[in-house]
Amino acid sequence: MLTVVVIALLVVMVMALSRALLGPTIYDRILAVNVFGTKTVLLIAVVGFLFGRPDFLDIALVYALINFISVIGVLRYFEYSNDRHQGDNP
Amino acid sequence: MIALLLEGVSVLCLGTGIFLLVSGGVGLLRFPEVFSRMHAAGVTETLAASLILLGLMLLAGWGIVMFKLLLILLFILITSPTASHALAKSAVHGGLGVDPDRNETS
């Protein structure tokens, strides 16, 4: 069952990656990065479970933290620079 | 008996989680417009993550592993909707207004 979860996670990660590559607007890319990050957290947790290495959960926790911080950072930056250069088309 | 029940519930959780995960991914890839993509990803993401973590927790049993999984679960429950909200808000402010008539194709 866990293997199936890992495969499904990988498939969804590929989907998110292609959305990040295609993404017509910048918000698509941010969304894709966010989704990708959450899936990575899950992937690491499940893989750690599969290998019987509970240390991995620490890494998953760091990821959950870091993912949130970087999404917020990107959004802040983007609003800020939009504010500066009005008419800068996304 | 209890062990079997726990395993069954966990498989159920994981299975539903996988379904939500994949449907969210398909939505992220196939929907025609930014906000509907956000909707697809944001709505499924939280529930799928919580279901999968719940399934893992049921498999893990009591102990530090379960506590850490619970921590990750709480964290995702808090941050994921917040990130979606901030993203949607900044997309609205950033000039991509919600326009019901717009029908852009990707």
Next chain:
Amino acid sequence: MLLLLAITALAIAWLRDLFAAVMLAGIYGLLSASFFVSVDAVDVAFTEAAVGAGIFPLLMLAALALVGRNEQTAYRRPLISLLLVSITGAALVLGTLDMPAFGSADAPPHNHVAVRYIEESPKEIGIPNMVTSVLADYRSFDTLGEVVVVFTAAMGVLGLLFTGRAASPGSATERANMYDHRVLRVVSKMLIPLILLFALYVQFHGEYGPGGGFQAGVIFAAGIILYAMLFGFGNAQRVVRPALLQILAACGVLIYGSVGVVCLLSGGNFLDYSQLLPDPLVGRHVGILVIELGVGITVASAMILIFYAFASATVNSEEVA
């Protein structure tokens, strides 16, 4: 996994929109960390998670806010540089052909000192995480060098960018808060203490699980940077003063170095912790803890300082314009 890595790297080089390239760099960090996880290098994955996926995009964004987001260089001779890069790449690949097969038992790294480290480390140092014992004890001199490099880099950025003028509240920085993110602020108020607490856990748990000074410093800095982004740089600089950070960054290196000098004074070699206390095992524990603390302090304050430097440079350039 490696295929995904390669695709992402190609896309980064290909995109002209630097902003999207930074986003992809974040994904690249996440991917390579998953790769490290799958080959069981937990500590490396931890570092990559904190640095590659977290701090690196943030600092790049801060730099982008300074220079604008479109690449402006005109490529004049793409063929020559392409040729050069291909030759270098081919040479590197040729070099790897000479290396022993991945994971084979008679590879040099598996015969030389690694065997001794793996066999003796539990006896000599007595902490479960071998990576920490190699990093902070056997190779402590190298780690001292790395800490000094981080410190020097921060000082260099400061010398180039930092004007020392704190952004006055109510000025351009505060205007960046125009879309009043109330939800974000409330949630972050809940999360920031948790993040800082988790950084301390990583700092002092480095002997038992993955983690240590470098990672903890980066996570700590990320927490402070989150605060700075949501509540304005002026406010953040009033909470964590740049002058204090400069002193702290120097103190971290000082702590590390003085541990070495103390060892020297009590009759051992430089950074030979077993001389610190009567019981060599306990002495080594204490030594590792103290130098990890020094590393953590230096890394955290260096990262926050670099971020402040970029932020204040952006604000100043805007006020001039």
